[in-house]
Amino acid sequence: MPEAVPILLVGVGGAGVSLVGRLAPGLPANARALVVDADLSALEASGLPDPVQLGRGSLRGLGAGGEPALGADAAEAEEAELRRRLSGASLVMVVCGLGGGVGGGAAPVVARLAAEGGATVLALATLPFSHEGERRLSAARDAAVALHRRAHGTVILRNDALLQVAAADAPVAELFAETGRWVGAALDALSGCFRPGALLPLDPGALRSFLPAPGCRATFATAAARGEGAVLAATRAALASPLLPHGPEAERHDHLLVEVVGGPDLSTGDCQAAVAALRGDLGGDRITLLGARTDSPEPGLVRVSFLAASPPAAPGAEPRRPAKGRRAKGKPADAADQALFSFAEEANLRRGLFGTSAPNLFNGEDVDIPTYLRKGIRLPSAD
């Protein structure tokens, strides 16, 4: 039986602290939580013991006021403490909302320190809603680039995409709760693969080969189903998640990690069928990992989750092949080309670092956010 991979879930800045605070009471056995912020009231509200307070002197218990440079400086000033608190985990999951000062500025520093401490670092970060304004969006894009350079894998969730998941008139708190479920599912899936008791356990070393170097672009999705054919139904629902990139933005990934959680009747054939469907759509040509568990928390419920990742392309490499036109359930064809996740490309990273003009890192996304997303209109199902 493999050893459990120790996981550290780190919330950075207001959004990250609140998300991790809500998940902390139900953490898997091999995970622990840490919150990092300059805002003392946010740290206290999380209810988590031993938070790391940044900028005690410079920011005096307040946030970084939307200035990522202040957040980064405050994190660097606490480098020794952060290194100490980030040590010991094999996988560090950094959770933050980009667009503000601490999440945007400190999260890349946290990712760097965790990676330097020997952990594999997976960042889960949100981009602001369109209605939060161009300045915040632009700060968030720059922060996404900085995070992407430091974390082994980066998954970006655009908050606008949440409008496709929740009811049209859902309060913001409900949209944020959806983010919490998404982060919680990613934590469950990764901890489940590397925790004893799995039907198909994964070797802890697989994590490092899965995210071998900083700069891997990643996507994550999850879905559950019940009844006959539940494994395939959950697989298809996960592939149709509006939180995934669809259409031309749906690139194939070199690495694919699949977790299937079901009851005692979960069959290897079902798991293999799920993997085959996911491979056909997403890739996984270089590495495909399958973890399976039979301890579903709800009788009859099957959950399929996947993390797909692409290591940074070597200079001069062929452009990536797009996926086979994956489309979100309920989205019309003319909206299918809108990326719901986006990533900083290597070429854009270079431009951002050395160019003189502000980089446009999310090609086609910032200028082309469709009206239905901007206005939060839910599209009728195409089925």
Ligand SMILES: Nc1nc2c(ncn2[C@@H]2O[C@H](COP(=O)(O)OP(=O)(O)OP(=O)(O)O)[C@@H](O)[C@H]2O)c(=O)[nH]1
């Ligand atoms: N999905 C989600 N996004 C959130 C949540 N709270 C805030 N955000 C987003 O995260 C962005 C950053 O907000 P915060 O995390 O509060 O900012 P911060 O990092 O604390 O930055 P400062 O307060 O300026 O130091 C916002 O622009 C929102 O888009 C949340 O609970 N869920």
Ligand SMILES: [Mg+2]
């Ligand atoms: Mg704050």
